[in-house]
Amino acid sequence: MNTIIDNVDQRIGARIRAEREGRGWSLTSLAEKSGVSRAMVHKVERGESSPTASLLAKLAGAFGMSMSALLALAELEDGRLLRRAEQPLWVDPQSGYVRRHVSPKSASPLNLVEIDLPPSTEIPMPASAYLHSQQLIWVLDGELVFIEGGERHQLGAGDCLELGPPSDCVFKNESSRACKYAVVLVRSA
The missing domain is CATH 2.60.120.10 (Jelly Rolls)
Structure with missing residues (x-):
């Protein structure tokens, strides 16, 4: 499994923060829309916590996208x-x-x-x-x-x-x- 990116948690966190900020949402607003605690959203956005599949699905759903779409935006380059x-x-x-x-x-x-x-x-x-x-x-x-x-x-x-x-x-x-x-x-x- 040598293709696991060392900074995947940071890339996922940065994407979640970009999605949230792009919508003009506060941390509290995303927490309410997703059912994920504000503290956990903050930790994930800073790359301090490795999110579970269930947590990512809740955050992605709050943005109106699938977990796959959210992760693709964080992980992939165009091509x-x-x-x-x-x-x-x-x-x-x-x-x-x-x-x-x-x-x-x-x-x-x-x-x-x-x-x-x-x-x-x-x-x-x-x-x-x-x-x-x-x-x-x-x-x-x-x-x-x-x-x-x-x-x-x-x-x-x-x-x-x-x-x-x-x-x-x-x-x-x-x-x-x-x-x-x-x-x-x-x-x-």
Whole structure:
């Protein structure tokens, strides 16, 4: 995993601060809109805390974007080719979830992300993370349980699920081996 950028927390924090300031929001305003404490937002913006996937999803949702879009803005430079060795990795410090941004940053409304979800891991995502996009989950290896609102989807290798209307979701690996899946995200115009 030599492509993990040493200053990824600073880059994510700077992007969150830029999004907040670009909207003319105070720290308090972002905290209220996202449900993340003001103190935690401040720590993340300064790069003093490595945010979890759930926290990033809440902040991104407050900005009206997906976690993938927020991270792409922090991680990627413009271009049509993104070689594997240059694809940014981000590791959730709480769960060990590994996110690889596969698609290049371009004018395309498509984002492609590969996720490695460790065994016995659960990642909740708020509905706000899905408001302005259409998403597909494609299981590449292992088993994934995806809970969408009150509906439970059991997915195996090769299965692909289109997400329904935005609702709180949970990605779960209930098995004893890692699960690898891709998230294909199409941003709304």
